[in-house]
Amino acid sequence: MFADLSWDVLVMQLFFGLALGSIYVLLASGLSIIYGLLDVVNFAHGTFAMLGAYAVFLAVTLTGSFAVGIASAVVVVAVLGMAAEFVLLKPLYGKDPLLPLLLTFGLSVAIPDFMKIIFGLIGKPVSYPEALSGATTLGPLTFSNYRLFVIFFTLAILISLWLFLKKSDLGMIIRAATRDNLMVQVLGINTSRIWSIGFAIGIGLAALAGAISVPMMAATPDMGVEMTMVAFVVTVVGGLGSLGGAIVGGLLIGVIVAFTSLFAGEYSNVAMYFCMAVILLIRPRGLFGERGRE
Amino acid sequence: MIDPAERQKMLQEVAPGPRSTIVWIAALALAALPLVISVPLATEILIWGISGLGFNLLLGYTGVLSFGHAAYFGLGAYSAGLALRYWKVGLFASLAIGIVSAMLLACFIGALAIRRRGVYFAMISLAFAQMLYFIALSPLKEITRGEDGLTHIPSVAFFSIPLDKPRNLYYFVLAVTVLMLYLTWRVLQSPFGKVLEAYRENEDRARACGYNTTLVKFTSLVLSALFGGLAGALNTLYLSYVPLTTLYWLTSGTIVMMTILGGKGTLLGPLVGAGVFLFLQNTISLYTPRWEAFVGSLFVIIILVFPGGIVGTIREKYMNRKMSKLQHRAAGAGE
Amino acid sequence: MNEKTDQKTSRRNFLKSSAAVAGLSLFGMPSLVTAAPQGAIKYGTMHPLTGPYSAQGADQMKATQLAVEEWNARGGVLGRKIEWIYRDDQLNGAVGLRRAKELIEEEKCDFIGGTLSGAISLAVNEFAAKNRTPFLAYSQNDMALGSDFTKYGFDFMCLPYSAALATSKYAFTKLGKKWFSVTADYKWGHSILEGWIWQSEQMSGQFLGNVYAPLGATDFSTYFTRIMAAKPEVLVINNVGADQTAALKQASELGLTKRMKIVCTKTTLSTLKEVGAAYDENVLGGMTFYSGLRDKYPASKKFLDAYIKKFGQPVEPDGESGYVATNVLFMAMEKAKTTTDKEKIAATMEGMKYTLTKGPEYVRACDHQRVQSYLLVRGKGRKANGWDLADIVEEVPGESIIMSCADNAKNLPFVNVKLPK
Secondary structure: OOOOOOHHHHHHHHHHHHHHHHHHHHHHHHHHHHHHHHOOOOOOHHHHHHHHHHHHHHHHHHHOOHHHHHHHHHHHHHHHHHHHHHHHHHHHOOOOOHHHHHHHHHHHHHHHHHHHHHHOOOOEOOOOOHHHOOEEEEOOEEEEHHHHHHHHHHHHHHHHHHHHHHHOHHHHHHHHHHHOHHHHHHOOOOHHHHHHHHHHHHHHHHHHHHHHHHHHOOEOHHHHHHHHHHHHHHHHHHOOOOHHHHHHHHHHHHHHHHHHHHHOHHHHHHHHHHHHHHHHHHOOOOOOOOOOOO | OOOHHHHHHHHHHHOOOOOHHHHHHHHHHHHHHHHOOOHHHHHHHHHHHHHHHHHHHHHHHOOOOOOOOHHHHHHHHHHHHHHHHHHOOOHHHHHHHHHHHHHHHHHHHHHHHOOOOHHHHHHHHHHHHHHHHHHHHOOOHHHHOHHHOEOOOOOOEEOOEEOOOHHHHHHHHHHHHHHHHHHHHHHHHOHHHHHHHHHHHOHHHHHHOOOOHHHHHHHHHHHHHHHHHHHHHHHHHHHOOEOHHHHOHHHHHHHHHHHHHHOOOOOOHHHHHHHHHHHHHHHHHHHOOOHHHHHHHHHHHHHHHOOOHHHHHHHHHHHHHHHHHHHHHHHHHOO | OHHHHHHHHHHHHHHHHHHHHHHHHHOOOOOOOOOOOOOOEEEEEEEOOOOOOHHHHHHHHHHHHHHHHHHHHOOOEOOEOEEEEEEEOOOOHHHHHHHHHHHHHHOOOOEEEEOOOHHHHHHHHHHHHHOOOOEEEOOOOOOOOHHHOOOOEEEOOOOHHHHHHHHHHHHHHHHOOEEEEEEEOOHHHHHHHHHHHHHHHHOOOEEEEEEEEOOOOOOOHHHHHHHHHHOOOEEEEEOOOHHHHHHHHHHHHOOHHHHOEEEEOOOOHHHHHHHHHHOOOOEEEEEOOOHHHHHOOHHHHHHHHHHHHHHOOOOOHHHHHHHHHHHHHHHHHHHHOOOOOHHHHHHHHOOOEEOOOOOOEEEOOOOOEEEOOEEEEEEOHHHOEOOEOEEEEEEEOHHHHOOOHHHHHOOOOOOOOOOOO
16 A cells, blocks of 8 residues: 555645645634633534635625735624624623524524525635646645645744734733633723624634635535534544644644545545544543643 | 412422323324324424434433434434344334444443533534444445435334334324323433433532432433434334435434424423424425525524523413412412 | 413414415415416426535426426316426435425325435335336436336436446547546446446556545545546546535646546536636536537527526526426327326336437337437636536437446446446
8 A cells, every 4th residue: 555655645645634734723723712712612613614715706706816805705704703793692691601502503504595595506616816826846746836825824824823812912811811701801801892803813714714715616605514524623633722732633634634535535534533533532632622621 | 478388389380390291282282293284294293303302301401412413313223224124123123223223322422522511522422423424425335325325125014004104104103202202201200300400500519419420411311312313213214215314414403403493401392393393494495495594594593582492482481470470479478 | 281381382383383384285385387276287396406416406496397387388288287396305315205205195296206316316216116106317327227227217317327438438539548537435426437447448448546535525635646646648537516616626726637638427517617717628527418509409409598598597417307307208198198197108208209408319118218418518718708618529329328228227237347445
């Protein structure tokens, strides 16, 4: 099995795995932030990613620019997310903690159907942006430019996120609220607004994941389901509420799925669930999860 | 002053358990169901109702949300189907196999994940169900026939009554449903049922009282899987076919929606929920294929405004009226 | 007590809603033909109107509607009007069977049709045969083979292996002999792959390898490393729908479309639209029907004009199958001079010849399979405009891509083909 595979195939597979994992990281980190801050498991996470994909389609159709497309996708969907949080989730805080999860589940069923009504049943195409198409060759290795973009762009986003959380005042407040919400309130900060912002950031990350994915497939109403599942699996592996866990978990799962496709293609989607089962057996709180939070 | 007997009676009125008469009245109502709606639809309502009863035991009474109940439904369906097709077993054997396999799965998942917090467990259960789905789809497709589903399942007979006639099957399923309903009622009345509710109300306090809360959760999970596996096996009999979608996440989601819609934590909630959900799905899809938009939106509204579901909200309204009546009486008696 | 009242109230609610349903059923569930009086022929169909193939399901439904309306405008069949009922099978086996039960047992349909999923077609076929009701499948399925064949089931698209034989023959003749495939890991994909491998052996093709992708895969980059290493002349894509869209988009992303020709054994208008400019001159797809045929056959033009006039856009091949199926059913009734003798009507459909949407065709008597041509279309890439998305490069005659009656009956054609693990 290994004999017929040269090293360049393995390196390229690693590359593809990291690109795949980058999308997973964006999804899982958004979910993690939302859970860490609001204690809400966002079952509609993939649905917002799907909205991001459609937003890119609309923006690219109107302006022709992919960059504008991504930026507007993130902003528009994040605002939608904030609105949803305000109208639908805020009334549920303080009540049964399972209610927000159930509500987002309802959204994940209803919203795709509304998208079908508005946009029809056939998916919407978005071409790879000119500047990012083609490939970069290094000897026998060929790296598609778009996937290079995915990896580096995700890295840039993560660094920005880290800087924001560690260095900015708002970031510090968010981190504090994640640790101890009551204390932050006692200090006189309006946590309700913090939560809205945190939710928007999480949703923005999801929208980004959807936006970057869309040239590789098409914007379809049902594309969000699988993305929600992936976000869940990576979060379980990385540890609920841990951003570092989302990153490591996402990349790890991406690479594992890539190599499973190479050796046993038909198992590639079982592979990630298998990882999750293994983690549960040997380290239930996830790679970076905090004890007690599980 | 209120005399103690009076007070006892009032307390019973305020927080009663359902009486067993409910079960028999429900049975009668359901027996008449095929007269108003189609027999296939009625049969499906019962089958989903049974899985909902089990799910409700876990969610409504124990307070644990499992988002992967399709795993028990699907495993029950497949094992019953495989047994019927390849081992040529009879009716009761197939149901038993469905039940036992689902319960074994629940033991496995429970052992791995039951200690986890509520939302964590919900995510894990969903991911496990997905894993089962993908395993049935590809790696095990020699056995499960993957995408195609399991066909060529022979029909069975209840003693001498053939169950491939729709009406016969309906009344058999009805008998099973009534039995399970009664069983649920008995469990809830039993000490174990009370412990479940104690756990739901306040886990820490229940533990402080000396109950092994992990064991409680575990037992509840396995019990709910019993219902799920049974429903799956019955579904196989009903369809003479096992579609892959019995393991799909939307099946889990449907069970959740039906139970919440009907009213979690109520005895009849799951049945009512199954009925309303399937009826809505059936009726709306006659006018537009976009029934999910409606049912999903309805679900969101229910969560926001009527979290008790249909039966729960009705009971609450009734309780409020009862409470104010009691208060009047107490005020009057105190003079 | 209060529970009793709950029960009474919920039962009351339930009865109320049930009464509404009963009332509705008395007036007949919505059919797009106004409910005909007693004496109408009842034809019931089911399509995946929700789910990933809802676009194709919708076309199935619309084309059936067109056919029924055309016949009713001409006075129906032998003086009897047609009452058509359709249902959503949600691409779900359980629901599909429930629809079949409803259509046959509750609605008392005399004939049923539809379905898109091969698996559902097989299950419904089995059920319909048990109830002695003719079933007209609109899908690619293996109903004609071996033990799945029933006296009452007919298929109006094609066998999966036919699609494979048509596309592979073209590929090996015009595109190159070295080929590699990506196959969706379920029965349909496997049937297609079998056809390709068999044809490859017949025509001295060089099979370089295959990767199985699970159904619903969205990232194909991880499969393409193998392909790039193998350096085939032809890349064969054996999947449909969103899977195919993703595969093609990512193939173009990785520059594969410049290095090799890509052949999609079965493709759809939806995929052509979704893939956009990446579906270029190096990508070919197979379909049973495409609007380009209007320039070749007057029947195609007539059918397309009527369909576009009514629905505003061209029809998917799945819809065209439905149109032909519905027409053949009524034509058979007229020929057999009966609208009630189901066995006689079924017997008349065997061997029936007609020209409806393409050239002259027929339904083969021995296995109830419509024998029709298979088209290869080539993408137009950036030159695509509106619904003008592809050029037809070849129409492969139906006779050449279907095995003999004996072979189909024994499920033989590819029994010696060893599928790769």
